[in-house]
Amino acid sequence: MKRVILLICSLSILLGLLPATIADAATVNPKAILEKKFPRERVTVSKSIDLNGDNKKEHLLITDSGNFYLINSKGTIVLIDTNYYNDEDPTFHILNISAKEKHVAITLDYFPSNTELFVYKYQDGTLKKKLSVIGDVGIKLSKTGEIKQLWKNYYPEGGWEIAVANYKWDHKKGKYVGSGEVPR
Template sequence: MRKVISLLCSLSIIFSLLASTMDAAEINPKKLLEKKYPRERVTVSKSIDLNGDNKKEHLLITDSNNFYFINSKGVIVLIDTNYYNEEDPTFHIINISPKEKHVAITLDYPPSNTELFVFKYQDGTLKKKLSIIGDVSIQISKSGEIRQAWKNYFPEGGWDTSVAYYKWNSKKDKYVGSGELSR
């Protein structure tokens, strides 16, 4: 009888450990956020492994224009607010290295303005590393370079298109700009 009870206890411990790891791997980010914040409704979401640990992190923007991050352990962090535009914001992933990806968000304001925010996964959350507006355009190349085209106005009226480029510098832990940087 003792052996049977011991075996049953061992099996229940093993099953409970397996169940908790399966739950962590199968996080439903929308349900998790809406359970903690019942008034929030997710409008845009993306799940991706940002740090190369084979576990997904989750990016969510809600109808109240809040940007949330859920790490692979299910911890919810409010990253920023006021992510409003006429169209849904767009997530872009910038591959810095095999073990590092940055999250970029573009907000389009027709007819031509685009706002860009870039975040780095750091210390279990996202840290803002770049914030720019391209009133002509913003483009992100496959190599991770960001091109900002903006209107450089003349004092007497009119404008020319100026172009700035931003590239990640890991030694400085920031995006470094070149070209004609906006003022």
């Protein structure tokens, strides 16, 4: 009888611990993962999203030192780029290029009106930069991946007018193609 009671108590304790263990494994804290590997880094901006349709999230992180990291779905930390400083925190945007493809866009806003844009494509467990532009009047993004760059086209005699360049992803070329008034 003692053995049966002991067995029942042991099983209830083990079953009580099992859901917590499963929940802990399912919950990933990308900030803690990065800060454990790089103790001097402090995450200021983060976003988690499935970029390649494998039902596993990739994690995007920007630190107070201006470093941009990716933690891919396998848990590998990849330094993507540096010097992501601006007046405000950088902003992540997800561009839905197709049903299976998403690109990561980051905007950096500078006073009084400049916006810098970087667009990355997820490839081979990392992010590859596909576009980098500055809109000295602004940048507009659509969820489908169309990008509008508003910039100042200066006259030789002084003054300027707003020029508009449009960028769209070209699957065949594997890059963003510009149309309209693209700066030289």
